[in-house]
Amino acid sequence: MTPTPTAGEISAYLKRRARWSPLEVAFWVFAFATIWLFPDKYLILKDSAILALFALSLDLILGYAGIISLGQAAFFGFAGYFAGLVAKYGVVNEPVIALICAGLVAAALGFVTSFLVLRGTDLTRLMVTLGVSLMLGELANRYSNITGGADGLQGVEIAPVLGRFNFDLYGHNAYVYCLIVLFVCFLIARRIVYSPFGLSLRAVKGNVLRAAAIGIPVKWRLVSIYTVSAGFAGIAGALLTQTTAFCSLDVFSLDRSADLLLVLIIGGTGYLYGGLIGAVIYKFLQDWIATLTPQYWQFWIGLVLVIIVLIGRERMAGWIAVVRVYMTGVVGRLLPNSAAITGDMQQGR
Amino acid sequence: MLTILFDGVAYGMLLFVLACGLSVTLGLMNFINLAHGAFAMAGGYCTVVLVNQLGVPFALGLPLAFLFTALLGGFLERTLYVHVYARSHLDQVLFTIGLVFMSVASVDYVMGSSQQFVQIPDALQGQFNVFGIGMGKYRLFIIGICGLLTVILQLILAKTRFGSRLRAAVDDQRVARGLGINVGAVFGITFAVGSGLAGLGGALGAEILGLDPTFPLKYMIYFLIVVTVGGTSSITGPFFASILLGIGDVAGKYYVPKLGAFVIYAIMIAVLILRPQGLFARSTAR
Numbered sequence: 001m002t003p004t005p006t007a008g009e010i011s012a013y014l015k016r017r018a019r020w021s022p023l024e025v026a027f028w029v030f031a032f033a034t035i036w037l038f039p040d041k042y043l044i045l046k047d048s049a050i051l052a053l054f055a056l057s058l059d060l061i062l063g064y065a066g067i068i069s070l071g072q073a074a075f076f077g078f079a080g081y082f083a084g085l086v087a088k089y090g091v092v093n094e095p096v097i098a099l100i101c102a103g104l105v106a107a108a109l110g111f112v113t114s115f116l117v118l119r120g121t122d123l124t125r126l127m128v129t130l131g132v133s134l135m136l137g138e139l140a141n142r143y144s145n146i147t148g149g150a151d152g153l154q155g156v157e158i159a160p161v162l163g164r165f166n167f168d169l170y171g172h173n174a175y176v177y178c179l180i181v182l183f184v185c186f187l188i189a190r191r192i193v194y195s196p197f198g199l200s201l202r203a204v205k206g207n208v209l210r211a212a213a214i215g216i217p218v219k220w221r222l223v224s225i226y227t228v229s230a231g232f233a234g235i236a237g238a239l240l241t242q243t244t245a246f247c248s249l250d251v252f253s254l255d256r257s258a259d260l261l262l263v264l265i266i267g268g269t270g271y272l273y274g275g276l277i278g279a280v281i282y283k284f285l286q287d288w289i290a291t292l293t294p295q296y297w298q299f300w301i302g303l304v305l306v307i308i309v310l311i312g313r314e315r316m317a318g319w320i321a322v323v324r325v326y327m328t329g330v331v332g333r334l335l336p337n338s339a340a341i342t343g344d345m346q347q348g349r
Numbered sequence: 350m351l352t353i354l355f356d357g358v359a360y361g362m363l364l365f366v367l368a369c370g371l372s373v374t375l376g377l378m379n380f381i382n383l384a385h386g387a388f389a390m391a392g393g394y395c396t397v398v399l400v401n402q403l404g405v406p407f408a409l410g411l412p413l414a415f416l417f418t419a420l421l422g423g424f425l426e427r428t429l430y431v432h433v434y435a436r437s438h439l440d441q442v443l444f445t446i447g448l449v450f451m452s453v454a455s456v457d458y459v460m461g462s463s464q465q466f467v468q469i470p471d472a473l474q475g476q477f478n479v480f481g482i483g484m485g486k487y488r489l490f491i492i493g494i495c496g497l498l499t500v501i502l503q504l505i506l507a508k509t510r511f512g513s514r515l516r517a518a519v520d521d522q523r524v525a526r527g528l529g530i531n532v533g534a535v536f537g538i539t540f541a542v543g544s545g546l547a548g549l550g551g552a553l554g555a556e557i558l559g560l561d562p563t564f565p566l567k568y569m570i571y572f573l574i575v576v577t578v579g580g581t582s583s584i585t586g587p588f589f590a591s592i593l594l595g596i597g598d599v600a601g602k603y604y605v606p607k608l609g610a611f612v613i614y615a616i617m618i619a620v621l622i623l624r625p626q627g628l629f630a631r632s633t634a635r
Contacts, residue, residue, distance in 0.1 A: 062439075068438060068439055068442065070442075116618065116621075116622060119621075119622065119625050121625070122381070122438040122439075123375070123381055123438070123573075123577060124577060124621050124625050126381070126438075126442065126573075127573055127574070127577050127617065127621060128618055128621055128622075130570065130573075131570075131614045131617050131618045131621075132614075132618070134570065134610070134614050135611055135614045135615060135618075138608060138610055138611040138614070139611065141607075142607050142608050142611065254566060254569075254570075255566075258446050258450075261439075261442070261443060261446070262443070265443055295454075295457065295458075296454045296455075296457065296458055297454075298450045298451075298453060298454040299450065299451050299453075299454030299455060299458070301447075301450055302446075302447040302448065302449065302450025302451035302452075302453075302454065303447065303451055304447070305443050305444065305446060305447025305450070306429075306444055306447040306448060306451070308443070309433060309436070309440050309443050309444040309447065310429070310432055310433075310444075
């Protein structure tokens with residue numbers, strides 16, 4: 001029989017899991033290097049960063065808590081309109097503060113609606129989350145005197161970030177702004193999933209009954225992660241509104257939530273980077289297909305989905321793991337001292 | 350008032366024919382098929398091509414639409430869907446959403462993105478006036494056909510050997526298998542017939558629901574509402590759910606037009622919160 005681990009051992013284990021691997025460092029160094037490397041790709045990079053944050057929010061509930069949701073667009077759109085409206089009427093002029101407010105508002109909405117997804121099976125959850133985002137879409141359409149209805153919210157003027165950095169025509173500042181927000185949110189998400197709280201979420205995902213039996217308050221864990229995830233989705237939505245100075249009804253659409261699932265599936269769920277990598281691949285794939293067949297790109301996106309499922313996500317994850325082991329090896333050779341801790345990223349899964 | 354009720358019933362009947370196949374596949378295989386609307390669209394476009402372009406009579410076009418989508422459904426079930434039954438719900442959702450995207454884009458490519466209309470014979474146009482209530486002939490026709498179909502389906506389920514096999518398989522797949530029922534074959538046939546019915550519904554409903562390439566996305570939520578609210582254990586549940594939904598939607602759009610489908614979604618969420626297994630579910634054991 002293995003002896004029961006002591007508290008010291010447990011905290012040492014948690015610390016070891018949470019340590020930054022060189023691969024992660026390399027990822028972020030490269031992400032920030034893109035600011036100087038690809039100055040002509042700012043627009044698509046900016047969209048990828050927003051999508052990545054949005055996918056990160058879904059990964060928190062899907063990959064870590066096991067809630068299937070087709071309704072993340074609800075929070076995205078809600079906060080998007082919120083950010084647009086506060087900027088338009090000059091309630092909060094400073095974008096960063098407005099962004100935080102939008103995140104909080106979306107989190108509040110997430111908290112309220114989280115009680116709806118606690119009950120029922122996958123299908124019920126799917127329907128309820130989808131229903132919530134569709135209802136918000138209908139409301140936005142109904143109160144077109146506030147939201148601009150089908151024409152979208154126009155006349156939004158975004159003040160310079162921190163009073164200094166204007167959103168320029170080339171999208172440089174907008175991209176840097178999005179990337180920094182993404183990084184900060186990622187740090188928060190990383191802190192959450194590597195904490196004991198994050199471990200308990202995994203237990204809930206693994207088996208609800210057993211998790212409850214060892215004393216994890218399943219309901220409150222789900223409510224809190226859903227709230228956090230809604231907040232992140234809201235920040236992503238607000239970012240989109242702020243950087244485009246526009247917000248339209250399609251922020252609530254089903255396509256947006258469905259695309260998001262695709263992003264996560266491409267990148268893989270449950271290790272935080274899935275959404276980030278998936279978002280970049282998805283955006284560039286979409287861009288590439290759209291230049292080939294501008295009207296029918298949806299067909300190819302659909303085909304990708306079908307093929308991914310038929311091949312099997314587990315098998316794909318296997319390939320990704322092989323690539324990751326290889327990459328870790330490469331990075332480990334570049335930074336010889338860190339060879340001992342390079343295994344952590346696989347252990348984290 | 351009564352006209353709204355009448356239109357609502359016609360609409361609901363149509364929804365039932367469209368969605369009943371989905372409720373059986375969901376109940377039987379626990380399979381979330383978001384691509385069900387794609388079959389309905391296939392049936393609708395099949396009728397458009399047959400009736401408008403090839404000059405086939407409308408009365409013949411409908412059974413042909415049924416046949417065409419049933420074959421299509423059966424074929425896809427055997428080649429693609431079988432691989433996905435045992436997967437997680439997430440995989441099923443992704444797979445079928447992928448199919449929806451593909452069907453939307455390919456119909457757009459072949460038929461163009463504009464809305465299509467089926468030429469309805471003159472005999473079915475116009476209105477009856479009974480006790481001061483205007484009743485569209487075509488809607489009456491729909492109610493007739495769909496009512497007939499419902500009765501036939503109910504009879505098949507309740508009286509025939511195949512029906513009892515199907516019910517056994519829905520109730521407990523493993524035991525049914527143990528009794529020597531070929532669940533896979535039962536399911537294949539049911540899937541094909543369900544797709545065929547969806548196709549027929551799409552053909553009938555092209556006039557009322559409107560037929561364009563986004564049809565599967567637009568009505569997916571309606572089918573799912575019927576199934577989740579009605580429960581998957583019988584066909585009476587989805588039947589009443591679709592009638593309710595039909596009346597609710599028509600009335601909602603008539604009385605509070607600007608709120609659109611808000612009423613429907615709100616009702617759905619309320620029902621799902623109170624009765625997660627559906628309004629008419631027999632048990633929550635599954």
